[in-house]
């Protein structure tokens with residue numbers, strides 16, 4: 502049996518839906534039954550309520566499971582608060598999950614991580630991602646890690662945040678740094694295809710960290726232009742030095758319930774968010790979808 506953690510999330514819900522469509526009867530680990538009800542198929546999946554920061558909830562979730570697809574993370578766009586703690590979920594939660602998986606006889610863990618994960622400064626968001634990856638690699642279980650660039654698809658946080666900013670602020674759209682930082686957006690359904698291959702064809706993927714992105718690389722400015730065009734809004738792009746952007750993000754995160762950008766998300770602008778252009782065909786044997794084509798068909802997230 503396959504267990505998906507973070508199953509009610511943006512990525513996890515697609516993975517569960519695909520497994521259900523395959524007839525695989527997955528188990529879905531969620532923090533609340535309400536979010537599962539609205540985001541998961543109501544048949545063909547076993548829903549279990551658990552929390553990776555509460556180890557006592559994990560044994561029942563893992564019993565009888567062969568493979569875990571681990572997507573229960575606090576991503577950088579989330580504002581820290583009750584139940585939303587980067588270190589507790591990403592590091593302690595992953596360590597708890599690994600320990601419980603070993604106790605219950607799980608064979609393999611496949612992690613949906615991020616592109617460009619590195620040790621990071623002590624106390625940084627990136628450090629939590631790095632320590633989570635280390636917990637997986639040193640688990641003693643069979644493992645693999647997928648590191649995609651930013652994902653697009655209905656409800657994608659990165660694109661939703663930018664679209665909200667363009668809509669909400671007239672005339673000018675603030676840009677983080679020069680706007681030349683590069684991204685290689687990847688469709689969430691293509692990420693799902695890659696992860697399921699890693700889980701279901703382990704002989705090709707075990708022991709590997711694979712970084713992937715879509716078929717095109719865009720700068721941040723080019724993504725803003727594309728979204729403005731799709732939304733029919735003209736805005737002047739106003740570049741702002743990263744320290745100012747970080748200060749603005751800190752203030753917005755302190756005062757707004759859903760800030761358009763957090764200080765943790767600004768950390769992701771410290772490096773190029775790209776893999777090789779042929780990363781998906783080379784590692785997974787198919788051509789991923791283009792962001793431009795997806796927006797032409799679906800509009801903005």
Ligand SMILES: NC(=O)c1ccc[n+]([C@@H]2O[C@H](COP(=O)([O-])OP(=O)(O)OC[C@H]3O[C@@H](n4cnc5c(N)ncnc54)[C@H](OP(=O)(O)O)[C@@H]3O)[C@@H](O)[C@H]2O)c1
Nearest residue numbers: 507509510511512532552553554573574590613649651652
């Ligand atoms: N979205 C992207 O653009 C993108 C790009 C590259 C990589 N990734 C990676 O993909 C992975 C999944 O991201 P996502 O976009 O799907 O995020 P998401 O939509 O926020 O989903 C994460 C899920 O994890 C759950 N969760 C959080 N803490 C938990 C805990 N302690 N115990 C159990 N479940 C917990 C959340 O539950 P609640 O709903 O209850 O909060 C949420 O459903 C992350 O590693 C992320 O870095 C995402």
